[in-house]
Amino acid sequence: MRAQLYIPRDVPLTLIRSELVEIDVESIPFLLGALRTKELRSHWTSNEDAKRGRQMLAKEGAQMLLGAADRIVEAIDRLYRLTDSIHNGTVYAVDGEGTDLDPYVYYPPMPLVPATESGAEPSVKFSLEKALRLQDNLVNATTYDDAPDDRNVRQQLADLIAAIEGQTNLDPQILAALEDVREALA
Amino acid sequence: MLTAHARAFVSIAFEDREGNRRNTSLTFPFSLSEAQIHTYMDLWIDRIRGISNAEIRHYIITHTFEEEGESTADIDTDLYSYFALYLSNGSDYDCIWIPGAKRELLETEGQYAGVRLDAARPDVAAILLGLADITAFIVTPEGDPFPSTFVVGGLAV
Numbered sequence: 280m281r282a283q284l285y286i287p288r289d290v291p292l293t294l295i296r297s298e299l300v301e302i303d304v305e306s307i308p309f310l311l312g313a314l315r316t317k318e319l320r321s322h323w324t325s326n327e328d329a330k331r332g333r334q335m336l337a338k339e340g341a342q343m344l345l346g347a348a349d350r351i352v353e354a355i356d357r358l359y360r361l362t363d364s365i366h367n368g369t370v371y372a373v374d375g376e377g378t379d380l381d382p383y384v385y386y387p388p389m390p391l392v393p394a395t396e397s398g399a400e401p402s403v404k405f406s407l408e409k410a411l412r413l414q415d416n417l418v419n420a421t422t423y424d425d426a427p428d429d430r431n432v433r434q435q436l437a438d439l440i441a442a443i444e445g446q447t448n449l450d451p452q453i454l455a456a457l458e459d460v461r462e463a464l465a
Numbered sequence: 466m467l468t469a470h471a472r473a474f475v476s477i478a479f480e481d482r483e484g485n486r487r488n489t490s491l492t493f494p495f496s497l498s499e500a501q502i503h504t505y506m507d508l509w510i511d512r513i514r515g516i517s518n519a520e521i522r523h524y525i526i527t528h529t530f531e532e533e534g535e536s537t538a539d540i541d542t543d544l545y546s547y548f549a550l551y552l553s554n555g556s557d558y559d560c561i562w563i564p565g566a567k568r569e570l571l572e573t574e575g576q577y578a579g580v581r582l583d584a585a586r587p588d589v590a591a592i593l594l595g596l597a598d599i600t601a602f603i604v605t606p607e608g609d610p611f612p613s614t615f616v617v618g619g620l621a622v
Contacts, residue, residue, distance in 0.1 A: 304577060308580060315547075320606075329607075
């Protein structure tokens with residue numbers, strides 16, 4: 280069987296000119312060897328087809344050794360680190376120059392599962408947790424490291440109202456003003 | 466190294482009206498220059514035309530010689546194992562196949578461990594740079610200049 284190589288001008292152009300396939304690295308040598316058998320002139324119907332076919336097969340063979348999906352995976356990893364920094368406050372650092380001889384090395388390594396502990400400051404998670412702690416402290420007097428006051432604001436208001444109600448011998452104008460405050464707080 | 470077995474063979478293809486081809490061949494000393502070989506070959510073809518109706522279609526000149534000595538290959542030599550050196554100039558691609566691959570030159574770490582040449586090794590990089598120098602003087606099977614850049618170990622050499 281001899282192959283006829285259809286070149287792009289012979290077939291309709293598609294929007295996406297490549298596809299992503301999974302190839303086990305261990306099988307790459309065997310695939311490269313299989314491609315080699317198709318480089319022979321006898322597989323092609325003309326010298327021009329043979330030339331273009333050889334170049335095409337060599338191009339695909341070379342790309343098998345270049346880790347075509349690495350840039351895609353790296354872009355996804357960068358998005359994860361961005362999200363992790365915003366939400367959890369994880370601080371990432373990088374060494375290297377991004378070359379094969381001196382590749383980028385990121386640390387800390389990305390966890391296999393999302394972190395469950397509290398977020399570090401500054402982060403969306405930390406800010407949200409802190410707001411909840413302050414609200415809990417104000418309403419329920421629960422104390423935290425960043426909200427140590429154990430006074431209950433509602434009890435404070437009730438005590439204030441009771442103190443105002445007990446007043447009888449103050450200046451009438453001050454007493455009237457306190458009565459207005461008590462009505463406003465009641 | 467040239468030996469007593471070195472020769473220059475010339476094969477000349479003749480063609481009849483039906484397109485059938487047959488060859489005749491000559492053997493010259495290896496030391497004969499290419500110009501001398503062409504001179505004698507042209508004379509030979511000229512004489513043949515007087516006694517043959519066939520047309521001359523092409524000729525092939527082959528220089529052969531064997532390495533002297535009785536040295537044997539390393540015990541680990543495996544001619545079924547190849548290195549495929551891919552070359553690119555950004556638009557065209559080609560591949561040079563080298564039989565008897567030395568497996569110890571492959572990467573030992575990472576995703577391509579045991580698959581790619583370890584171009585990070587200085588000795589391997591030096592070999593590749595030397596090969597890249599030579600590719601400037603050779604051509605593809607179609608006679609075009611070779612693509613200029615090696616693609617090895619994920620590096621462009």
